[in-house]
Amino acid sequence: MDIARLLTGTVRKDRREFDQLVNKCHRQAYNVAFRMTGNAADAEDLTQESFLRAYRFFDRYDRGLPFENWLFRIMSRVFIDELRKRPKLKTQSLDQPLSGGDDGSEYVLEIPDFTSNPEQMALSHALEEYLQTALNALPEEFRVSVILADIECLSYEEIAELMNCSLGTVRSRLHRGRKMLRSKIQTAQHKQSLLTGDIR
Amino acid sequence: MNCRKVNQFLSAYMDGELPGVEHRQIYEHLNRCQDCQREYDSLLQMKRMLGSMRTAHPALDLQTRIAYAISWEETQEANRTPDMIFMRLRLAFQEFFVTPQGLGLGLLTFLGVFAVLHQFPLPLDRAADSSIDWQKTPNSISELTVGLAPSAQERFVLPPVLRTSSAMPQEIFQVRPGRDRTFDLIQPSEQHYELSSWRTR
Numbered sequence: 001m002d003i004a005r006l007l008t009g010t011v012r013k014d015r016r017e018f019d020q021l022v023n024k025c026h027r028q029a030y031n032v033a034f035r036m037t038g039n040a041a042d043a044e045d046l047t048q049e050s051f052l053r054a055y056r057f058f059d060r061y062d063r064g065l066p067f068e069n070w071l072f073r074i075m076s077r078v079f080i081d082e083l084r085k086r087p088k089l090k091t092q093s094l095d096q097p098l099s100g101g102d103d104g105s106e107y108v109l110e111i112p113d114f115t116s117n118p119e120q121m122a123l124s125h126a127l128e129e130y131l132q133t134a135l136n137a138l139p140e141e142f143r144v145s146v147i148l149a150d151i152e153c154l155s156y157e158e159i160a161e162l163m164n165c166s167l168g169t170v171r172s173r174l175h176r177g178r179k180m181l182r183s184k185i186q187t188a189q190h191k192q193s194l195l196t197g198d199i200r
Numbered sequence: 201m202n203c204r205k206v207n208q209f210l211s212a213y214m215d216g217e218l219p220g221v222e223h224r225q226i227y228e229h230l231n232r233c234q235d236c237q238r239e240y241d242s243l244l245q246m247k248r249m250l251g252s253m254r255t256a257h258p259a260l261d262l263q264t265r266i267a268y269a270i271s272w273e274e275t276q277e278a279n280r281t282p283d284m285i286f287m288r289l290r291l292a293f294q295e296f297f298v299t300p301q302g303l304g305l306g307l308l309t310f311l312g313v314f315a316v317l318h319q320f321p322l323p324l325d326r327a328a329d330s331s332i333d334w335q336k337t338p339n340s341i342s343e344l345t346v347g348l349a350p351s352a353q354e355r356f357v358l359p360p361v362l363r364t365s366s367a368m369p370q371e372i373f374q375v376r377p378g379r380d381r382t383f384d385l386i387q388p389s390e391q392h393y394e395l396s397s398w399r400t401r
């Protein structure tokens with residue numbers, strides 16, 4: 001059932017094409033939105049708002065470029081401009097104790113040895129949760145850059161283009177962002193090892 | 201290149217975003233400097249950890265909700281700045297709108313209004329009254345009187361097709377007298393008659 005057709009009797013010509021793009025991209029978009037916002041409710045809002053704006057300006061979309069990149073461009077703008085104006089209700093404090101991992105592992109923040117399995121590391125749920133908390137604490141531009149580079153594997157050029165900044169800015173945001181994340185994780189690991197008496 | 205300089209380029213080196221010359225310089229430095237190699241490994245681990253995060257899955261109906269939101273906006277073209285909060289309200293409305301309960305309720309209301317109008321028909325003739333309540337003007341007007349002044353009133357019989365239009369009371373307000381007691385609908389600016397009385401079927 002189509003509400004537009006019911007109420008107005010008309011549907012824009014490119015609606016079908018756009019619906020197919022929503023079908024193809026909404027999961028990926030949601031994942032990125034989730035990593036940006038850190039929670040499901042805001043991620044849904046951000047995903048929906050991004051698609052709405054994309055549809056609004058669909059005539060400006062260059063069909064020669066990947067739709068995802070164009071959508072991420074809109075999404076990062078919406079995220080940086082609008083979501084950060086709102087009070088952060090769900091941001092977990094970095095000093096807050098963590099919930100344990102599902103696997104019941106004792107040292108929940110233990111980082112797996114990536115050298116033995118470089119393709120895919122199995123992160124404990126607690127570590128992943130902490131990583132998200134650390135991401136949430138990054139300044140928005142840093143967070144978006146890190147997510148686009150390390151989760152979506154975009155090039156610096158693509159990130160610079162979609163964030164409207166220079167390559168040098170992307171490089172420094174990524175470098176500093178990763179270092180900030182690392183120091184947050186290391187602090188957490190240190191606290192964890194003190195708690196569990198595991199001094200390594 | 202000293203360690204300080206190398207450190208600045210480690211992320212870009214790791215991402216394969218350095219020009220060939222610089223890339224080779226860093227590569228050679230890492231081969232002979234353990235401190236920088238350790239720093240590199242630790243940054244690479246950070247990158248891999250981020251890449252290994254599980255994919256967050258949306259609710260099953262997210263795609264449907266996006267489609268509804270777009271459809272809704274298509275009907276609200278004038279509204280160019282939807283806020284996230286309003287979007288939620290809209291979604292709540294849409295959910296109500298499309299549920300069977302919502303449709304049922306709408307149908308019942310419609311039938312109720314229909315029944316009441318037929319049960320209690322309005323008086324045949326309304327006295328001339330310039331302060332017409334358009335909300336209460338019945339849809340079943342068949343004859344009306346318009347005029348610039350009470351002394352120069354003209355009377356018109358509505359064609360059958362207009363009698364059934366639900367939007368009729370507002371439209372009647374904009375009529376143009378024609379020949380043989382006919383009229384055309386006109387734009388509000390064109391000519392303004394005042395409806396002073398009407399007759400129901």
Ligand SMILES: [Zn+2]
Binds near residue numbers: 206235236237
């Ligand atoms: Zn060095």
